[in-house]
Amino acid sequence: MNDMSQDSYVTEDGRTIGPTVMEMKNITLRFGGVKAITDISFDIREGEIRAIIGPNGAGKSSMLNVISGFYVPQEGEVWYKGKKRPPMKPYEVAQQGIARTFQNIALFEGMSVLDNVMTGRLRQMQSGLFAQAIWKGKAEREEVANREQVEKIIDFLEIQAIRKTPVGRLPYGLKKRVELARALAAEPSILLLDEPMAGMNVEEKEDMSRFILDMNDEFGTTIALIEHDMGVVMDLSDRVVVMDYGKKIGDGTPSEVRNNQAVIDAYLGVAHD
Amino acid sequence: MAKSSQAAGGFVSIPALLQRNATQYANKDAYREKEFGIWQSWTWADTEKEIEALALGMINLGVAEGDFVAVIGRNRPYFYWSMVAAQSVGAIPVPVYNDSAADEMEYILGHCGAKYAIVEDQEQVDKIIDIQDKLHQFEHMIYIDQRGLRKYDHHQLHRFVDIQEQGRASYYEWIEDLNARRAKLNYDSTCVMLYTSGTTGKPKGVVLSNRNVIESAKNSSEFDNLGAGEEILAYLPMAWVGDFIFSIGQAYWTGFCVNCPESADTMMTDLREIGPTYYFAPPRVFETQLTSVMIRMEDAGKLKRRMFHHFMEHAKKVGGDILDGKPVGAMDRLKYKLGDMLVFGPLKDTLGFGRVRVGYTAGEAIGPEIFEFYRSLGINLKQLYGQTEATVFITAQPDGEVRADTVGVPSPDVEIKIADNGEIFYRSPGTFVEYYKNPESTASTKDAEGWVATGDAGFFEEGSGHLRIIDRAKDVGKMADGNMFAPKYVENKLKFYPDILEAVLFGNGKDRCVAFINIDLSAVGNWAERNNIAYASYQELAGHPKVLDSIQGHVEAVNKSVAEDPMLAGCQIHRFLVLHKELDADDGEMTRTRKVRRVIVADKFKDLVDALYDGSSTISTNTEVTYEDGRKGSISATLELRDAAVAPVASKVAAE
Numbered sequence: 001m002n003d004m005s006q007d008s009y010v011t012e013d014g015r016t017i018g019p020t021v022m023e024m025k026n027i028t029l030r031f032g033g034v035k036a037i038t039d040i041s042f043d044i045r046e047g048e049i050r051a052i053i054g055p056n057g058a059g060k061s062s063m064l065n066v067i068s069g070f071y072v073p074q075e076g077e078v079w080y081k082g083k084k085r086p087p088m089k090p091y092e093v094a095q096q097g098i099a100r101t102f103q104n105i106a107l108f109e110g111m112s113v114l115d116n117v118m119t120g121r122l123r124q125m126q127s128g129l130f131a132q133a134i135w136k137g138k139a140e141r142e143e144v145a146n147r148e149q150v151e152k153i154i155d156f157l158e159i160q161a162i163r164k165t166p167v168g169r170l171p172y173g174l175k176k177r178v179e180l181a182r183a184l185a186a187e188p189s190i191l192l193l194d195e196p197m198a199g200m201n202v203e204e205k206e207d208m209s210r211f212i213l214d215m216n217d218e219f220g221t222t223i224a225l226i227e228h229d230m231g232v233v234m235d236l237s238d239r240v241v242v243m244d245y246g247k248k249i250g251d252g253t254p255s256e257v258r259n260n261q262a263v264i265d266a267y268l269g270v271a272h273d
Numbered sequence: 274m275a276k277s278s279q280a281a282g283g284f285v286s287i288p289a290l291l292q293r294n295a296t297q298y299a300n301k302d303a304y305r306e307k308e309f310g311i312w313q314s315w316t317w318a319d320t321e322k323e324i325e326a327l328a329l330g331m332i333n334l335g336v337a338e339g340d341f342v343a344v345i346g347r348n349r350p351y352f353y354w355s356m357v358a359a360q361s362v363g364a365i366p367v368p369v370y371n372d373s374a375a376d377e378m379e380y381i382l383g384h385c386g387a388k389y390a391i392v393e394d395q396e397q398v399d400k401i402i403d404i405q406d407k408l409h410q411f412e413h414m415i416y417i418d419q420r421g422l423r424k425y426d427h428h429q430l431h432r433f434v435d436i437q438e439q440g441r442a443s444y445y446e447w448i449e450d451l452n453a454r455r456a457k458l459n460y461d462s463t464c465v466m467l468y469t470s471g472t473t474g475k476p477k478g479v480v481l482s483n484r485n486v487i488e489s490a491k492n493s494s495e496f497d498n499l500g501a502g503e504e505i506l507a508y509l510p511m512a513w514v515g516d517f518i519f520s521i522g523q524a525y526w527t528g529f530c531v532n533c534p535e536s537a538d539t540m541m542t543d544l545r546e547i548g549p550t551y552y553f554a555p556p557r558v559f560e561t562q563l564t565s566v567m568i569r570m571e572d573a574g575k576l577k578r579r580m581f582h583h584f585m586e587h588a589k590k591v592g593g594d595i596l597d598g599k600p601v602g603a604m605d606r607l608k609y610k611l612g613d614m615l616v617f618g619p620l621k622d623t624l625g626f627g628r629v630r631v632g633y634t635a636g637e638a639i640g641p642e643i644f645e646f647y648r649s650l651g652i653n654l655k656q657l658y659g660q661t662e663a664t665v666f667i668t669a670q671p672d673g674e675v676r677a678d679t680v681g682v683p684s685p686d687v688e689i690k691i692a693d694n695g696e697i698f699y700r701s702p703g704t705f706v707e708y709y710k711n712p713e714s715t716a717s718t719k720d721a722e723g724w725v726a727t728g729d730a731g732f733f734e735e736g737s738g739h740l741r742i743i744d745r746a747k748d749v750g751k752m753a754d755g756n757m758f759a760p761k762y763v764e765n766k767l768k769f770y771p772d773i774l775e776a777v778l779f780g781n782g783k784d785r786c787v788a789f790i791n792i793d794l795s796a797v798g799n800w801a802e803r804n805n806i807a808y809a810s811y812q813e814l815a816g817h818p819k820v821l822d823s824i825q826g827h828v829e830a831v832n833k834s835v836a837e838d839p840m841l842a843g844c845q846i847h848r849f850l851v852l853h854k855e856l857d858a859d860d861g862e863m864t865r866t867r868k869v870r871r872v873i874v875a876d877k878f879k880d881l882v883d884a885l886y887d888g889s890s891t892i893s894t895n896t897e898v899t900y901e902d903g904r905k906g907s908i909s910a911t912l913e914l915r916d917a918a919v920a921p922v923a924s925k926v927a928a929e
Contacts, residue, residue, distance in 0.1 A: 014424040151309035156420070161538035163310065206902075214421050 011238060018046030021222060022067070022190060027076035029062055036062040037073070038246045044190065049216055050224045051233045054243035055266060060226045061103065063243065064192050067224065068100050069093035081189075095123055099188035101179045103195045103226075109168035113159060113178050114150065116167055120185030121146040150185055156218070157181050157211060173204040177211070184215065191215070193225035197232055205229065209236055230267075234258065242266070286458035286483045288324075288361040290525040295321035298501055298528040304350040307535035307543055315350060317528065323350075323437070325451070327358040330440030332447045334389075334413055334431070338363030338454060341385040341466070345369045345378075346393030348507040348533045351417050351433055353520060355391040360464065363454040364389075367466045367478070368512040370865045371397065372858075374903065377476075379404040381468050385478055385709060386410045391433070394418040398430065460484040465521075466709055467514050469661050470864040478709035479514075479661045488702035489664040490522030492685040496669060497631045503529035503551045504628075508540050513866065514661040515635070519553055522664075544625030552632045556639035557867065559654075561795075562624055563643050564771050568799045584612035585649070592617075592649030597673045617650045626652050633657050633669075636866065638742070638761075640769030641677035648675065656680050658740060662718065662725055663687075664703030668740045679739035689740070695730035696746040748871065750781035756843030758786070760871070763844045766831045772796045772820075773827060775856050777874050778844065779882055785847040787885035789878065790824055791855055812853045812910055821915060824851055828917040836920035845919045848885045850892075852878075853910035859899045881912065890914055 008018045022044040029037040037059045044050045052060045065071045066078070069090045078085045080096065088096075099120070107116050124146055125132075127139040154160055157177055162170060167178060176196065183191055196212065197205045209232060215221050227233045233240060234254040242250035242257055244266040250257050257263055284290045294303065299318040306313055315323065336342065342359040344366050346352045356366035367385055369378060371393065378400055382390070388410055390401055398416055405411055416422060417433045440447075464486045468476040493499075507520040520531045529551070534543040541562075570581050591605045601609075621627045632647070632654040639656065647654045657669035658680035667689070670681035683689050687701040700723045707715045719725045730749050731742040743749065744761040752758050760778035767776040767790065774793040780786030792815050801808055801817075808814040832845040856862040862874050875882060877896070884892040895909040 148309065151311075155309055158536065160310070160535045161542070203901075210421075217423060218420060 015047065015217065017048045017238060020044070021046045021081060023079040024063075024066070025077040025079065027063075027066060027073045027078070029059075029066060029071055029073045036246055037066070039076075040243070040246075040248045041076075042241045042248065042251055044222060044224055045239075046222055047216070047220050048222060048238040049212065049236055050222075051237035051240045052224065052226050052243060053228075053230070053233050053240055057245075058243040059246040060243055061194060062246075064100070064194055064224070064226055067093075067190075068098060068192055094186070097187075097189035098192065099183040099186040099190075100192035101176075101183050101194060101196060103198060105172075105175045105179055107167045107175060107179055107182070110166060112164050112166055113170070113181075114154070114163050116178055117150050117153060117181045117185050118146065120182035121150060123186055124149075149187070150181075153181050153184050156214070157184075173200050173207075176200070176204075176208070180208075180211065184219075184221070187219075188221065190222045190224060193223060193227075195226055195228060197227060197229055205232060212236060284487065285460045286360065286455075286462065287357055287464060287486070287521060287525050288455050288458060290487070291317075291321055291324065291357060294525065294528045301501065301528065302530045303524075303528075304353065304531050304533070305547075306350050306533040307539070307546075310535075312532075312546070320350075320354065324354045324358045324361065326437040326440040327354055327433075328361040328440065328451055329443060329447045330436035330438070331358060331362050331364070331389075332450055332454075333439050333443045334436060336362050336364050336389060338457075340364040340389065341367050341387040343367045343369050343382055343385075343387040343390040343392075344511065345371050345373075345390060345397050346417065346511070347371055347537060348509075348511055348516070348520070349393070349417065350531075350533055352391065352393075352511055353507075353531065355415075356465065356517075356521065357525075360458070361451065361455050363457060363462075365463050365466055367468070368517065369468070370470075370510055370512040372865065374859070375400045375403050379407055380475060381478075382408055382411065384475075385466060388412045389415070391415045392417070395421040398422060398425070458483065460487075463706070465517055467512065467517065467661055470866050470868070477711055477714055480706040480709050481514075481664055481703075482706050485664040485703045485705060486518065486522045487526065488686070489666055490518060490526040492702075493518070493666050493669070494523050494527050496671070496685055497551075499523060499527050499529065499551060499631070501528035503527065503630075504547055504549045505529065505531055505551050505553075506534065506540075506544050506547050506549045506625075507531050508534050508537075508544075509553065509555075510865070514665055515553060515659075518665045519551075541625070545623065546625075548622075548625060548628040550628050550630045552626070552629050554632075554634055555636040555866075556634050556643070557637070559634060559639065559643055559647060560771070563646055564793070564796050566620070566624070567771070568796070571799075571803065581616055584616040585646075587612055588617060588649035589645065592651060593645060596648055596651055596653060597675065613651065621650055621652065626650070629653065631655070635659060635680075637868075638765040639677065640765075642769065644677040657684075658742065659684075660727060662705045663699060663701060664705070666701070666703060667697075667699050667727070670739075674737070674739070676739070679734060679737070679741050681740065682738055683740075689733075690724070691732060694746065695732065695743065695749070697727045697729050697731050697740070697742075698724045699727065700724050752780060752786075752843045753782060753784040754843065757840055758844060759841055760844070762841060763788075763831065763835055763846065764869075766834060767827065770827045772800065772823065775869060777856075777869055777871065778846070779875060779885070780844065783886070786844050787882065788828070788846045788849040789874070789881070790828075790849055790851045792820060792824070792851060794855075811855065812908065815851045815853055816910065816913065818913075821851060821913060824849070825915055825917055829920075832917060833920040836922050839922060842922040846917050847919060848914055848916050850881060850885060850912050850914045852881075853894070853912060854896060854898060854908060857898075859901065860897075885914055 008016055010016050020043045025041050027037055027040045052063055054060050066073050069088045072087045125142055127142055131139040159177060197208050216223055240254055240257045242263045249262040249266055250260040294317040300316050302314045303317040303320040304315045342364045344352050344355050359366040369381055392398055413429050415431045415433050415436055460483050462483055464481050464483045466478045466480050468478050505519060509516045524531050532547045534540045570578055587608055591601050591609055594601050629652050632652055635657045655670040655675050659665040659667045666684040667687055668681045669684050687699055690698045704723055704725055728746050729742050730744055730746040731740055734741055744759040748760055750758040758781050763778050764776040767773050772793050773790055775791035777789040778786055794811055797814055828846050828849055835845050836842045858865050863869055880894055891911055891913055893911045895907055897905055897907050899905055
């Protein structure tokens, strides 16, 4: 724990970035003989927007899957809120307050937007199956409280008009937003976004960027995101990890990363003359 | 007509009416707004408290009598309260279109010298911060929605709830002042200032007094028997005079309830949930709804579709007569009843018109078929003719005398005269006070005797005494051969086709007319889908030969109908093209109320107009467009120009 930063600082735009909340220490992930991630370390601080970027196949999604508990690394440690995290199932990780969205949207297509977002509240529902079925007392109160929270998120993400629409009928950009709503409904302490802007047009990207910034501002949610669109990443994030071929080749503020020779080489290729 | 100095019922201001309602209708809902998925409501007693707290807070902030307070947002109770609170402290509310670009806002706020603005959210705050350097008088801004604004410098920026809180905390400091200021309000003090969108030139600030607003509200409420039990849905722009009269004037006069939708996109759902009894919409809304009903019926099952068409056929025949109380045979009545159970009733419920007692459309001519469709369903849809300078009402259709091609008889207390050139003049208690800081325009619009020029040309129909509007007086021109050129008349006929969204006719001073046409993407898109026509963009669809064929058919049909009127037969369309982009207010081609700015369009697309006249069959063009966030781009396209068949002019029939 010695290298974990305990002090807070205030960014240029007036946001307070807290101490380290999650730290990856020397993570190595192998699939058989293939090394997806080699000896990577970085930290995520409370309240910051942390981006992981890199060319295709750099191991970004694998890294996110390590954080979310979907992959267990062969080597290295994950520290969360000052404690070393033992190998866990993804649902256990979710219970610890880490929510995520997926690169390929994973919603219940036949269910309405409202019901989909309500599933994000599962962690907050305590009453048992029987109580839910009877629908009296605690179960009812719980549903009302959860619905209220969900409605706030629906309002926040401006999806009131599609509240009752089955997800299957929505266009891609809105589905992405619904997925974000579901993740947000879990009131996560860390929100993992796997390519939140993939396949979006300029206007949808602008909307999504605004939501990410507002989420961070309004709820103080810590956000770790993977993104291809360099412009978006540089504008949004406080710090950026750059990966290439499973290795970390850069880490720092957007301007530091932008001027890092290894990063430039990885993205633009190296001239051989 | 002598101007009565006696106020209606002794209430000389909106704040006075508020106090009456807070006693008389204390526990009746005054406002509802859907938020977080639930309808939240405020009674008249609650409303008075909210407004009082805000008014005290405004005095505390330094708002002085005579100050202008801009109100910028979508229809929400908070903004209606803001306007009444501003009136209570002796300030003048100035509602501004919330989709105005920053430079439009700069003009309005600069022109009235607004020191304060009450705005909705970050978007509006950012706009005003952008222009604040140029507004030297500007002092404080109050916002409703905090999102994204937490980190802003709050020296001149305040939360709405905080201002109210400060007002409550300083109750004993300011209540005497507030009472004194309220007591000073009289029938001649300014109630509101509204900027007209103006099809030409800069917007003008129309000053309306308490007399204008309260008398108009009283007369119109009595005309339609509006009572405290009405429900309305407030969804039209707050900067528009109609919304001010319905949601404040009539609401405060009668004590009815104003319902605000959750967001602009949920309007249709909210309409259905509320089921208003008194409803107002521009023709565009009725058109859109009808189009969507027809599209959905096309996709419905065979049985439902046949049932729908069968009963609609019957409704077309007798529905209007039943509504007007004219004699209709017993069998027809019975069949209509059955239709009502099976088709009309459920359809009206779906549309949210199940309870509508009085519905109005105005602002533009409505297509006779659209109008008849709603009437035949049993919805009492009527037309009225009005403008900001008249505090809305000039003419309106009384129940039972409703027709698609007239705008009704003069409203109560309104006098009308028609000048030799056909221009309509009126005089009424609603006649505006003046254009703010613009005595020349005031003088050229309103003469010493109080007659106001409408700028519209029209005539009273023999027999019925109903007014008919032809066109804007200044748009009515002459063709080269001396025939009358009335573009709106022809454009409206074109726009009545569901797949034509907008049309612009040219031909003033020329030997023949040509037209630009905008297709309606939802209607044509659906048609394309059903006919397996693939398209990637508006532009591609607009240029599709089959689309052009069908538009040509419409143009030729319109030519035939125009030719029937010898006076206007010269306005037939000889050539036309379908524009490669939608006319848009952001590009300055339309006003914010979506009226075409003819001169700007003619100037911007000069190459296209020329091509229509020089006989070429295609033209390549490059057009600048503005995106929502103000960035510019350009689109280029090659357009096909088409000739349309012109019908021979009918000889005038002697016996009319």
